[in-house]
Amino acid sequence: MLSVVGRKSGSADTGPTQALSPVDEADLIQRCRANERAAQDELYQRFRRQVAATLYRVLGDRTDLDDLVQEVFVIAFRGLATFRGDARLSTWLYRICVNVALGRIRSRTRRPPPLSVLDLEAATASSSETEQPETPERALERQQERARVYTALDRMAPKKRIVLYLHEIEGLDLKDIAYMVDSNPVTVRTRLFYARREFYALLTGGDAAEVDE
Amino acid sequence: MRHVAAQRWADLARGRVSAGDERRMRAHTATCDACARVRDRMAGVVGAFADIAREPAPELGWDHIRARVYWATSSERRERERTQRMNAITLRRWGRVGLFAAPALIAAAAALVVYERSGSGPERGEPPPIAHATAPSPSPLAPAPVPGKPLAGVVTLAQGAVAIDDASSAARVLAHPVVAGTTVTTTDGRVAVQFGDGSSFALGPQSSLRVARFDGGGVDLALGGAGEITIEVAPRAPGQRFTVTAGDRTVEVRGTAFRVARRGSTVDVSCAHGLVAVHDGSGDLLVPAGQGVVVDDAESLADRAARPLDAAAIAGLTSQIGPRLPVWTEPAQLYRTSAPLAIVAPARRAVRVDGQIVGEGALTLRVMSGRHLVEAASTGGRFAAGEWVAAGPGRDDGRIDARIEVHAAASPVAPAPSAAEARATRKSELARGLDQPRVANCLRALAKQGIGGTHLELELNVDEGGAITFLNIVDTDLPDTMSSCVRNAVAAVRFPSGQAATFRHRLEF
Numbered sequence: 001m002l003s004v005v006g007r008k009s010g011s012a013d014t015g016p017t018q019a020l021s022p023v024d025e026a027d028l029i030q031r032c033r034a035n036e037r038a039a040q041d042e043l044y045q046r047f048r049r050q051v052a053a054t055l056y057r058v059l060g061d062r063t064d065l066d067d068l069v070q071e072v073f074v075i076a077f078r079g080l081a082t083f084r085g086d087a088r089l090s091t092w093l094y095r096i097c098v099n100v101a102l103g104r105i106r107s108r109t110r111r112p113p114p115l116s117v118l119d120l121e122a123a124t125a126s127s128s129e130t131e132q133p134e135t136p137e138r139a140l141e142r143q144q145e146r147a148r149v150y151t152a153l154d155r156m157a158p159k160k161r162i163v164l165y166l167h168e169i170e171g172l173d174l175k176d177i178a179y180m181v182d183s184n185p186v187t188v189r190t191r192l193f194y195a196r197r198e199f200y201a202l203l204t205g206g207d208a209a210e211v212d213e
Numbered sequence: 214m215r216h217v218a219a220q221r222w223a224d225l226a227r228g229r230v231s232a233g234d235e236r237r238m239r240a241h242t243a244t245c246d247a248c249a250r251v252r253d254r255m256a257g258v259v260g261a262f263a264d265i266a267r268e269p270a271p272e273l274g275w276d277h278i279r280a281r282v283y284w285a286t287s288s289e290r291r292e293r294e295r296t297q298r299m300n301a302i303t304l305r306r307w308g309r310v311g312l313f314a315a316p317a318l319i320a321a322a323a324a325l326v327v328y329e330r331s332g333s334g335p336e337r338g339e340p341p342p343i344a345h346a347t348a349p350s351p352s353p354l355a356p357a358p359v360p361g362k363p364l365a366g367v368v369t370l371a372q373g374a375v376a377i378d379d380a381s382s383a384a385r386v387l388a389h390p391v392v393a394g395t396t397v398t399t400t401d402g403r404v405a406v407q408f409g410d411g412s413s414f415a416l417g418p419q420s421s422l423r424v425a426r427f428d429g430g431g432v433d434l435a436l437g438g439a440g441e442i443t444i445e446v447a448p449r450a451p452g453q454r455f456t457v458t459a460g461d462r463t464v465e466v467r468g469t470a471f472r473v474a475r476r477g478s479t480v481d482v483s484c485a486h487g488l489v490a491v492h493d494g495s496g497d498l499l500v501p502a503g504q505g506v507v508v509d510d511a512e513s514l515a516d517r518a519a520r521p522l523d524a525a526a527i528a529g530l531t532s533q534i535g536p537r538l539p540v541w542t543e544p545a546q547l548y549r550t551s552a553p554l555a556i557v558a559p560a561r562r563a564v565r566v567d568g569q570i571v572g573e574g575a576l577t578l579r580v581m582s583g584r585h586l587v588e589a590a591s592t593g594g595r596f597a598a599g600e601w602v603a604a605g606p607g608r609d610d611g612r613i614d615a616r617i618e619v620h621a622a623a624s625p626v627a628p629a630p631s632a633a634e635a636r637a638t639r640k641s642e643l644a645r646g647l648d649q650p651r652v653a654n655c656l657r658a659l660a661k662q663g664i665g666g667t668h669l670e671l672e673l674n675v676d677e678g679g680a681i682t683f684l685n686i687v688d689t690d691l692p693d694t695m696s697s698c699v700r701n702a703v704a705a706v707r708f709p710s711g712q713a714a715t716f717r718h719r720l721e722f
Contacts, residue, residue, distance in 0.1 A: 037283070050270070053269060069273060074286060149265065168223075169265050199220075200223060203258055204219045204251055
C-alpha cells in the first residue's frame with residue numbers, strides 16, 4: 001500500500017488530529033460511501049489543511065485556493081465509491097491535489113503576484129518560530145529566493161513542473177511520482193532529467209554553459 | 214574547461230553526491246569562480262526548497278468551503294437518484310409494452326410462416342396481404358389509473374402566520390403531515406410542503422388550500438377564494454393526474470414547475486418549465502414553458518392566449534419553491550432523521566442555509582440532522598460570516614429542536630455607485646484586463662499587410678459577481694474570424710466582483 005504523504009512534509013499540517021489506523025480509515029471510507037454526513041465532516045476536518053497546504057505549495061499562490069480545495073473534496077467524495085484502497089487515504093487525496101493543481105497550472109496564464117508587504121510580514125512572523133531569530137533582511141532574502149523558484153517553475157511545461165516539484169521539493173521517489181501523475185517510472189525519470197536541466201538553467205541564467213552532467 | 218552542472222551543485226547541497234565526486238567538485242571551485250558562484254546560488258535554492266516544503270496551510274474560510282462541498286455533492290447525488298428513478302419508470306413502461314406486444318409478434322410470425330408454407334404468396338405486382346394477429350388484451354394498468362396508496366407531505370418551511378388544520382404554531386405546523394383532506398391557510402406568511410424526493414408546493418401569503426385528493430392515482434389541490442401556489446412536480450407515475458382547482462378553472466399538470474394564483478376574479482397561471490393545461494367549460498388552453506396567462510372569470514379561455522414571461526418572472530417562479538430535503542423516504546422516517554430549525558433573522562434580509570437561500574427574515578424549516586451553516590445577508594445583500602447550528606435527530610412532540618439567531622451586520626460598504634460610475638469602472642477593468650498580446654495575435658494578418666484604423670464595438674453585461682452574462686459585437690470592420698477572435702479575448706477577461714453594468718466598448722486598432 002502506497003503511503004507517501006504520511007512520511008513527508010505534508011504530515012506536519014494535518015493539524016492536531018492523530019493519524020488514522022488502516023482499520024479506522026477503512027471504516028471512515030465506508031461511512032463516507034454510505035453518505036453519512038458526520039463521516040464526511042470528519043474526513044474534511046482531518047484533511048482540509050493538508051489539501052490546502054499541498055495546493056498552496058504546488059501553485060505558489062493562494063489565488064482561488066478555496067475553490068481548488070472545494071474541487072479536491074468534491075472529486076474525493078465523488079470518487080470514494082471507486083477508491084480501491086491500494087494507497088492510504090492521505091496519499092490518494094494528495095494525488096487528487098496534484099492533478100487539480102496540474103489542471104490549474106494548465107489553465108492559468110497569470111504569473112504569481114509580486115511580493116507584498118503582507119508576504120514580508122508573514123515571512124518575518126514565520127521565521128520567529130525557528131530556533132534562531134532571523135533579521136528582516138534575511139527573511140526578505142528567503143522570500144525572494146522562494147519567489148525566484150516559483151518564477152522558474154512558472155516558465156516550465158506543466159508536466160515537467162509537477163515532476164520536478166514532487167522530486168526536488170517534496171522529495172518523492174520515482175515510483176511515488178509515477179503514481180501521483182499516473183505514469184510509469186521510466187517516463188517520469190526521463191521527464192525529470194529534462195526538467196531538472198531546464199529548471200536549474202533557468203535559475204542560473206545560463207551560467208557555466210559547458211558542463212559535465 | 215568543463216564546468217559542473219547547476220543541478221549537481223543542488224545535489225551536493227542536499228548531500229546526494231558521493232564523497233569522490235564531492236572532492237572533485239570542491240577542487241574545481243578552487244580554480245573556477247563561475248562554478249563557485251553557482252554553488253552558492255544553489256545552496257540558497259535548496260534552502261528555498263526546504264522553506265516551501267515547510268510552508269503551512271493558509272487560513273481559509275473552512276466552513277464556507279465545507280458548505281459548498283456538501284451542497285455540490287448532495288445536489289449531484291439527488292440528480293443521480295432522480296435520473297435512476299426516471300430510467301426505472303421508463304424501463305417499467307417498456308416492459309409492459311413488451312409484455313403485451315410479445316403475443317402479438319409471435320402470432321404475427323406464426324401467421325406469416327403458415328402463409329408462406331401454404332404457397333399462397335402474393336403474385337408479383339399485387340400488394341402483400343396484411344397478417345392479422347390476435348389483438349392483445351387491454352392493459353389492466355394503462356386505461357385508468359389505479360388509486361395508489363395515500364401520499365403524505367412533509368412541511369419543510371413555515372414562515373409568518375400559517376396554519377395546517379388546527380395546528381398554528383411553527384413547531385406544530387412542521388410536525389403536521391399533509392394528507393388528503395388537510396387544509397393549509399396562510400395570512401402574512403408562506404409554507405412549503407415536500408412530497409417525494411422531487412415534488413413540492415409552496416403556498417404564498419393570503420392563501421388557503423384544501424388537499425382534495427392526495428394518493429398515487431392522483432393529486433387534486435383546491436385553491437380557496439384567493440391565494441397563490443407554486444408547484445414543482447417530479448415525473449408522475451403512469452396514469453397519475455395532478456390538478457389544481459382555482460375557481461371554476463382547473464389547471465392540469467403536464468410538466469414540472471408552475472404557479473397558479475387566484476386574485477379576486479382572475480386566475481393567473483405561469484409555467485416555468487414543462488407544460489400545463491387550463492380547463493373550464495369553454496375549452497382548454499395550453500401554457501407551455503416560459504409563458505403565462507391571466508384569465509378573468511367573465512372571460513372565455515378561447516379568447517385568451519399564453520404570453521411569454523420575462524426572465525425575472527421565471528426566476529421568481531423557481532425561487533418560490535422552498536428548501537428540499539436531500540433524502541426522501543417515508544414521512545415517519547423523515548420525521549425521525551430530520552429536525553425543525555427556527556431561524557431568527559432581521560426582517561427582509563435573505564437567509565441562507567448550507568449555501569442555499571431559503572427565505573427572508575424569521576422562519577422555521579425542517580433540516581436533516583447534522584450541522585448546518587446559517588447566514589443572513591447584510592443590507593448590502595452580502596452574506597457575512599455565518600454561524601453553525603447542530604440539529605439533532607427529530608422528535609415526535611413537535612417541539613423546535615434547534616434555534617439560531619443570526620445577526621446581519623449593517624452594510625459596511627459605501628453607497629452603491631451610480632450606473633454611470635459602474636460603467637466607467639467596468640470599462641477601466643476591461644481595459645486593464647484585456648490580454649493585448651492575444652488581441653495583437655488575432656490581428657497579425659492585418660498588421661503584416663500594414664492595415665490599421667480598424668475597430669470593433671462590443672456591448673456586454675458584467676454581473677455583480679464579475680461574470681460576463683452577454684457579449685455581442687455591435688459594429689466592426691474586421692473579418693468574421695478576426696472579430697470573433699477578439700471577442701473571445703474580451704470574453705476571457707476576468708472582472709472582479711462589483712456593481713453590475715451594461716455598456717458598450719469600442720476597440721480601435
